[in-house]
Amino acid sequence: MGLQTHGFNFRKSSAMTPTTTPVATGASPSGSASAAFPNFSPGKRIFNFSAGPAALPEEVLRQAQQDIWNIFDSGIGIMEHSHRGPVFDRVIEEAKADCRAIANISDDYEVLFLQGGATTQFAMIPMNFLSPETTADYPDTGVWTTKAIKEAKLFGNVNVAFDGSKVGYTYVPSDDEITQTPGAVYMHYCSNNTIYGTQYNQPPASNSPLICDASSDIFSRPIDINRHAMIYAGAQKNLGPSGVVLVIMRKDLIEKGRTGLASMFSYANHAKNDSRLNTPPAFGIYMMGQVFKWILRQGGLAVLEKRNAEKAKLIYDAIDESGGFYKGVARPDCRSHMNVTFRTGNDELDKKFISEAAKHDMDGLKGHRNAGGMRASIYNAFPLEGCRVLAEFMRDFAKANG
Numbered sequence: 465m466g467l468q469t470h471g472f473n474f475r476k477s478s479a480m481t482p483t484t485t486p487v488a489t490g491a492s493p494s495g496s497a498s499a500a501f502p503n504f505s506p507g508k509r510i511f512n513f514s515a516g517p518a519a520l521p522e523e524v525l526r527q528a529q530q531d532i533w534n535i536f537d538s539g540i541g542i543m544e545h546s547h548r549g550p551v552f553d554r555v556i557e558e559a560k561a562d563c564r565a566i567a568n569i570s571d572d573y574e575v576l577f578l579q580g581g582a583t584t585q586f587a588m589i590p591m592n593f594l595s596p597e598t599t600a601d602y603p604d605t606g607v608w609t610t611k612a613i614k615e616a617k618l619f620g621n622v623n624v625a626f627d628g629s630k631v632g633y634t635y636v637p638s639d640d641e642i643t644q645t646p647g648a649v650y651m652h653y654c655s656n657n658t659i660y661g662t663q664y665n666q667p668p669a670s671n672s673p674l675i676c677d678a679s680s681d682i683f684s685r686p687i688d689i690n691r692h693a694m695i696y697a698g699a700q701k702n703l704g705p706s707g708v709v710l711v712i713m714r715k716d717l718i719e720k721g722r723t724g725l726a727s728m729f730s731y732a733n734h735a736k737n738d739s740r741l742n743t744p745p746a747f748g749i750y751m752m753g754q755v756f757k758w759i760l761r762q763g764g765l766a767v768l769e770k771r772n773a774e775k776a777k778l779i780y781d782a783i784d785e786s787g788g789f790y791k792g793v794a795r796p797d798c799r800s801h802m803n804v805t806f807r808t809g810n811d812e813l814d815k816k817f818i819s820e821a822a823k824h825d826m827d828g829l830k831g832h833r834n835a836g837g838m839r840a841s842i843y844n845a846f847p848l849e850g851c852r853v854l855a856e857f858m859r860d861f862a863k864a865n866g
């Protein structure tokens with residue numbers, strides 16, 4: 465098999481060259497093993513199929529290496545700059561502008577960078593917009609929507625508008641399978657179910673403001689912002705490091721938020737303070753900004769959509785052409801292009817698959833404990849070559865074990 469690792473060479477650059485005593489970072493700038501880390505293998509990167517935190521674009525990681533040391537020739541690294549100084553002003557302004565450019569986001573929407581992961585949004589949304597007198601619709605399509613429903617119930621009434629648990633979360637509903645509540649204050653859905661590997665082909669029709677948890681497929685394909693009142697995404701799959709959350713929210717929804725909340729839980733407060741109500745997750749925002757620039761350099765969302773479809777097809781073909789050796793978890797019309805889930809139907813064989821794949825430098829293929837089997841997470845930054853290598857490995861493994 466043509467298995468190989470893809471090289472990652474730490475390049476020496478003037479911005480990375482310490483002017484004082486070199487720091488033991490482990491990543492020797494010259495690319496050689498340092499005396500402090502004799503076993504360090506500086507060039508080695510393997511195929512990382514992790515569901516999140518997940519692979520980031522190598523160009524972005526290289527730029528970050530430089531900017532951690534010294535950003536914009538300021539003599540100070542990105543993590544050491546004041547969040548109210550001109551360098552960070554530039555970082556956050558560029559990040560917002562690039563985000564708007566990527567998804568064609570109009571001035572009717574705020575772009576916010578918040579913290580606490582997507583899970584904090586599960587609570588903040590109902591805290592701001594739901595009450596004991598009102599109802600929100602939540603199609604339940606997997607673990608993450610179940611968690612969002614649990615949080616929403618703390619603040620008001622929830623209509624489980626589709627119960628995916630009855631079908632093992634193997635598909636997402638069509639519009640006529642969703643039962644909407646007349647007068648609902650919003651409908652919340654999850655565009656890509658990371659654990660089961662199902663994805664909506666388009667946003668569901670909704671009579672109320674539509675809110676999307678896009679944590680695991682944001683900016684993997686064109687997105688119609690105008691059909692949504694709010695889109696949010698934890699960064700650690702397609703955007704950057706964990707912790708920071710991108711929130712795109714229509715201004716009229718922000719204005720409807722409850723007043724009198726603790727300041728960190730009010731969208732209006734975050735919007736008024738330009739995502740800097742307190743010290744923001746500055747490095748996370750910087751990284752998102754770099755990923756946005758990378759997306760624009762790739763040619764934008766239509767290019768990524770095509771590439772992601774090609775990547776996913778390689779693996780789905782290996783499932784479909786295995787004569788039943790591999791079974792896909794998701795119903796074929798709802799298959800995710802971000803998380804490909806499959807199993808052999810034999811737990812021992814699944815374990816063997818995962819351990820043999822690891823020997824071929826493929827990591828992170830174990831399925832989530834709720835779904836079992838295998839999961840290949842192949843977000844924007846995951847290389848096509850890795851999908852090819854996995855598909856080839858799957859064919860060889862089926863031949864040897866079928």
Ligand SMILES: Cc1ncc(COP(=O)(O)O)c(C=O)c1O
Pocket residue numbers: 516580581582583584608654656657658659677678679680698699706707
């Ligand atoms: C779709 C989806 N929503 C929400 C979350 C929770 O994100 P966080 O851990 O950032 O709170 C995840 C995490 O993987 C996810 O995949």
